[in-house]
Amino acid sequence: MLKIFVSKDNLPRLVDRLMADNQVLGPVREGEAYRFRALKEARDLDLNFQNTRLSPKDLMHPQTDPLFAYSLRKDDPEAGILKELPRQTAQRVVLGIRPCDAKAFQLVDVNFVTDTYRDPWWEARRNATVLVGLGCTQPCSTCFCTAVGTGPFDSSALDVLMTEVEGGYLLAAVTEKGEALLQDAPEAQSATGEMAEAAEKIALEAAKKVAKPFVIDPLKDKPQTELFGAEFWEEVQFACINCGTCTYLCPTCWCFDIQDEVQGDRGVRLRLWDACMFPLFTLHGSGHNPRSQKLQRVRQRFMHKFKYYVDKYGDGPACVGCGRCVQYCPVNIDIRRVVAMMSASCVCPT
């Protein structure tokens, strides 16, 4: 597949050209953190980041997503009938997404696009987006991507993989979509074999830097009821305050709520992020709540990612090792430690 080299000086020109035909999104520095935003100009793009604080999942699954609109006007013959709101059709290029975050989209695909049902909003956004990933040369100490089956240069969920090499970036097409994006780039030159070799070496070095805090293989073979009943959940759950930080920052946490909001005689049906940490998530109308206890909610999140998902789809786990939940959990519940306990089925020494 096509490989091109773009010097650092020429990158803004390439971005400018892409912006002529696409909406281009990339990491933008906002105060002390980075976030994926639509670029207003090429220089907004700031690739000098480790990772964004919020994952880019909102590019496919916005925190607030209006699905339908309707009228409630008494004299409107269409009153009460839901009308679909327009879906994403404009082509988008996401520049500089980390391979782990892109992998997350792929893991979530199996939830939103199935044989029986396809989520039209997720699918439209996925189809309209080209993912240009930036290989990760400086993994954080909290990263564990290689332990969950991806890696700092995993291109399997990308259309193009970018590697920072001397003087610029090597862009390697991974898919047809990626190849089309890289064709006829006057800002670029074709990559030399040496560059490709250098990029490979960088990728290998980066993978070596990533910690492997656990092995997940034993998890597959344990019955879900056994892990569910394990004693260590009592210990794991104590500190948890049941906030939504881990789920909202997580690139693979997809759970959502659907709510109607009305202003005057117009209403919308919204899709909103939700979190298994919140008691309301599972509260029945009768008042019964199958996950009324904090322990049950905490267990659900880890079990979903590392057991239920794995068993259900024969893939996964539903975690890409980005480490956001580790860094931002206000009470230091560390998923690496929890999964180590799950795979060993014991309370490991701290």
Next chain:
Amino acid sequence: MKNPYLPYPVRIQEIITETEDRNLKTFKLVFLNPKDEEAFSYIPGQFAELSVAGQGEVPIGIASSPTEKGFIMFTVNRVGKVTTHLHNMKPGDVMGVRGPLGNWYPWEEMKGKNVVIIGGGFAFTTLRSSIVWMLDPAHRGDYGDITVVYGARNPGMLLYKDELVAWEKRDDITMHLTVDGTDDPDWKYNVGFVPAITQEKAPSSENAYAIVCGPPIMIKFTLPVLADLGFPPERIITSLEMRMKCGIGMCGRCNIGTEYVCKDGPVFTMEKLGRLPNEY
């Protein structure tokens, strides 16, 4: 593929107050577009999301049978925001229905078998659908004996009373109606809790399946009775309720372990539930 979140517009044709406490009403709904009725092709045991613009959606088992044409029917308990609003709606009002959703009772597998239906309280909705469906001349020959145990707190709390009386008179279905208690001198059926009446009537487990729907406490005490009668867990079937939003296995809240009640259920065998975490 159709947008699975988009409800079919329907008009409320009729609202029937089912129970003396007026907390249960049956809604007969008619599709605004005849094409939608065709698309809404369902099997007894399935449910749908009833959608009220401005209020939200609520998952409700389908109480009508596919053999009943021209309408679909839901019996709704008033518990929360959407159901309370529904109870205040009038015939002629427009709302939405999204579905059919979920799996159904194993009709293929049960062919040639006897079917024991055990229901309690307002969980009789998809059981009504099942009975009407099995009693239809097109299907009656596919199943052996049909035995029904159905109970409620008192006579005024039974659903579909006219139909219960009509079934009682038929000879191709055995009805055991019961109430927890009553001071009604005209009550000529059983008095006692559903598990006790099941034990008393002792439907044979031979070549039989049991479908059990009711409040958790009823299910809890009925299961050992069925086990004593010789029903293996693979042939005891139940339908579960959960808080749901999407109804299509995507929003993530209704899981029991690996299974989404909305998509992989709501119908489960006890054998299957036994392999899942006890969290429902």
Next chain:
Amino acid sequence: MHAYTEKIRDAARRLLAEKKVDGVIGFRRGTLPLMNEPVFVRHVDHVDQLIWDGNCGINLANYLTKRKDRVAVVAKGCDSRNIVVHIQENQITRDQLHILGVPCQGMLDRKGILRALNGREPLEVEETDSQVRVSGEGFQEVFARREVLQDNCKICIHRNPVIYDELLGEMVEEPTDVDRYEDVRRLESLSVEERWNHFEELIASCIRCYACRNACPQCYCPTCFVDESRPQWVGKSLDPTDTRTFHLLRAYHMAGRCTDCGACERACPMNIKVRQFTKKLEKDAKELFDYEVGIVLEERPPLDTYRPDDPQDFIK
């Protein structure tokens, strides 16, 4: 202050061995530099998990509400004040608690240190009474301890526990020359419009994860008003009206109850300065009622008592 670690362990060991308590709530070493994790130790064998250092900023009073058992809890000044409020508000009884008082020298501001490191990742942190030495790949930075304390700790005047069963160290000197409300006065001096804009900007990045609410010991309502569905007071989207309503109403629920422990700010993943909402109310409680929250167990909070001489200038 690291000397506390041994004292906490000794006390925990003794209390558990003598079956005086069902467990001990304290901190164990975190998996990240500058983070510790609240832990519930039930067995003598596990008391060596307990530690104390400058990363114990989480308010442990948050783990006490609606408990049925008898527990020991490690409490610095602010935790102890929140314990007082819990007892006043009937969230736990005094005799369920064995309070291990820890005079505090202020907790480290993890986010501030990370900000100062500007993207460089801390891997090792060494802390002394006066310095914090942070090192990572290819760098080492030394901060004066007082410069990298949490904002609320920098202006704290109740470092010593106000209530305890045993005190695990010498009382520290309480600062007397602190201007607690400099920031509030600055906001008060702004025009209404400027103030509005200030708060709008402050919460612009809020993701409604409720970490602030859930980290707060005082936010213990069984169902928070934002989660009520009948009626639904607040929408669940990121509409600024809803986000604003959440923060403003939460702040009002804190009036006369907030100890300025900083748990909310510490928890916020978006680094929102949540205390700016509550500080003004704290200042008002002080100025209008001469009331400081959670200092005297027997003193009823001003908002649940009536006195004929209560100020009432606001009734126009």
